[in-house]
Amino acid sequence: MSRSRKTRSSSKSNAATLFNRYVWLVDTIYRAGRITFEEINERWQRSSLNETGEELPLKTFHNHKNAIQQMFDINIECNRKGGYLYYIEHAEDMERGGVRTWLLNTFAVNHLINESHHLKRRILFEEIPSGQRFLTQIIEAMRDNRTLEMSYQSFWNETAHTFEVAPYCVKVFRQRWYVLACSTSDDRLRIYALDRIRELRTSEHLFVLPEDFDPQAYFVDSLGVVVDGNCKPERVRVRVSGIQRQYLRTLPLHASQQETEITDNSSVFEFYLRPTFDFEQELLTHAANTDGQIEVLQPQWLREEMRQVGRNLVEAHITVGREQ
Template identity: 40%
Template sequence: MSKTLFKNYIWLVDTIYRAGEITFEAINSKWMMSQLSDGKPIPLRTFHNWRQKVEEVFDINIECNKSTNEYFIENAEELNSNSVMAWLLNSFTVSNLIQESSDIKKHISLENVPSGQKFLNVVLESIKENVQLQVEYKSYHEQKSTKFILSPFFVKLFKQRWYLIAESDKIRIYGLDRFLSIVKTDKNFQFPKNLEVESYFADCYGIINDEDLKPGIIRLKVSAYQANYIRDLPLHHSQKEIEENNAFVIFEYFLKPTFDFLQEILKYGNRVELIYPTHLRDELSTMIEDALQPYLT
């Protein structure tokens, strides 16, 4: 699939999704105002071809309301829960705005994600083709780099870093920016049955999936002001409110108490307090005491 066609499909989904319901004529009117059109309208046959491809590629069904001749996204609310599609739509919106008006560039500041610039394409290609990779990797914990073969399963973007979940001797998580070289081999691999990226990280806050940790209930007492931000951007999909008053909100989660989750709690300072379970509260208290030591000497 060419990059141009891919952009066209994303444009079509984005346009219909934002409109709710929209006629073919209105779609074409918006298309003619887009730089993607090159000043040429969408033939009706091409439009229906795009609809079919959108369903094949993204599993998104564009339906038609026969009574009004308006098109709409079937189960549009599911787009919000589809993290990949939501990311594609958001990225497309910004990219399209910049293309439509170069003047807007100076009004947009984006986070840099350097780890995706060098090896992301070859990794995604190998996942699509089910071929193994010959890699050279240097961990932050090791003095020397190592070379080995791995089977790539999926990638995850977390806090401006791309990570590769792959199998060498066992399934591990690799920072994409720690690879010194990645080359596709001609050896195929079998993708494990019942292994999906969403289920693999279902009980995790971020990128750490410690097999020695079991998920459990965790409760946070959050200041009323800070709670507004955590409501809008939940820390985990299991988040729910179990108590609220004018001073604070208690959020409950079911997840693994991984190091990156504890780090996330600490960043809020006295606005977030871990109140359950007790043993985890004690562990967090020790981390705070250790962090304080350099400032006491």
């Protein structure tokens, strides 16, 4: 191996080591709540990342702390009056989710698995096939504000079409990655599934992301990735009975979900969102559970629509039964 290649390999290894140390430090302080430097040092000496069991120099600790602020936008503060206890500033922001939490949780779990090699085959994850091929290229284009030339074939078209888009943000939903992009031909925002992209090329054309564009606000009234301008956000009330209530309580369908009425046998859940077809599909998925029932109370048009879907399913079942 040439000296330059060895140097590059060593540089990548050092960068990965530092990154893992940053994640370890944030995870350690976050889980502790408040912790002294001495306690951090003790845990570092026992960490699998520390193969030699050496102590953590105070200067190195502060260097890591500064790097974490720049890389993750996470501030590690010190309460000097309370005994020099270190803590994560605004830790509640991390608990609300977002990319920082996702990154930290991913690497923290990965680190824990690496510490317990014998558990690797006993920890199973869901695969996201659409993220394998184009996600990195799209994120790089977002970083550099470059447009993408995309060859895309939706499920409704027999052939692929090629066009140029400006990638605004990416989102994962139901094991699929999506990119929200602005078409350079008509300036309209559209959502594209990465598993339907046939070819992708990063162009030399630059674009300017609008200063007032807020990805979270764009999807705030949507269950997933469908933002239909013809379907306005409105109040939806759903009665859920049986054990199915527990599923909604522990994993809300939408951020606006509230349980407004509770009886021994049922609860009423309220939402404020766009009741698009993906929301209807989600209700049908829960309704298919034999341990509970779901009834749309409001709005009336959605109640009638879901009732008709139920009738269609029953008729289809009867037809299939007769054919058999």
